[in-house]
Amino acid sequence: MSRFKKKGGGGTPEMSTASLPDIVFMLLFFFMVSTVMRDSSMKVKNILPQAMETKKIKHKSRVNYIFVGEPMDAETYGNQPRIQLNDALADLSDIQSWVVGFRDAADEKEIKLLIASIKADKNVTMGIITDIKEELREVQQYKINYSASQKAK
């Protein structure tokens, strides 16, 4: 009579999955904290140039983006670089009212701290960028940022 006789059939015991939700929740919280909602759909091609000495923008709420690049929908809009403000393609002349628009929405104390970030495709030429900068100067939006991705050191 063996004392250590196995009960039952001897298949592998079932693994407890009770901690699985905890692991998944942990992942979930990680992603909720480290990511942001996608706020605008891209209407222009946008591959950022790379730079070594980039700085992180701390206050995301103060940043407003000007996207520049070739339109995705080249059949309708051609292949000349275009500007995208918020969710729609725009012209140079729309920039000033756009700046006034986000100024109105901002807190009064923060108006001077607002940043216009130029997110331009690396294949565009400086002509359109210069025009945008002139428009921004005219509405006294002096704080700008050239978006670039970090080049590995």
Place this chain on the structure above:
Amino acid sequence: MAGRRKTPEINAGSMADIAFLLLIFFLVTTTMNNDRGIARMLPPMAEEDAPKPPQIPARNIFIVMVNANNDLLVEEEPMNISLLKDAAKGFIMNQGKMKDLSDSPQVAVVSLQNNRLTSYDMYISVQDQLTQAYMELRNDASQKEFAKNYEDLSKEDAKVIKKAIPMNISEAEPVKG
């Protein structure tokens, strides 16, 4: 005391499924926060009746030009982009030694001119090289003064360094291509 039943346990097996569903939803609808870039201040518009700005001596201006073919011309000499950083550092920190380079970092001005057909990629590379030059000089200065990296300085200390080595990058009106 009869009929006091235990509350039945809730089956938590589907909890993982629910959490997975949420996880996938967030993976799809969000993006990683990768807001990096080169910060710059634009100069104010020139007023019409403003007095003429004082003339800057030629030795204090470091002229960087980029043409439509993305070729670099630094102080009238063609240059490879990889050498720009060191050339700029030499110019800024000259302290009056060489007679065609700057008197001191405070008065040194980097003048950047590009063509309307210059590619944005090249423009960012040039800006990046110049920023790197200034940042390395500020780092050196702050190591000397406070034995700390420039980034780790307190606000007041950083101001001292900023005043000693101001980032004077002036952009000229671009040439029509």
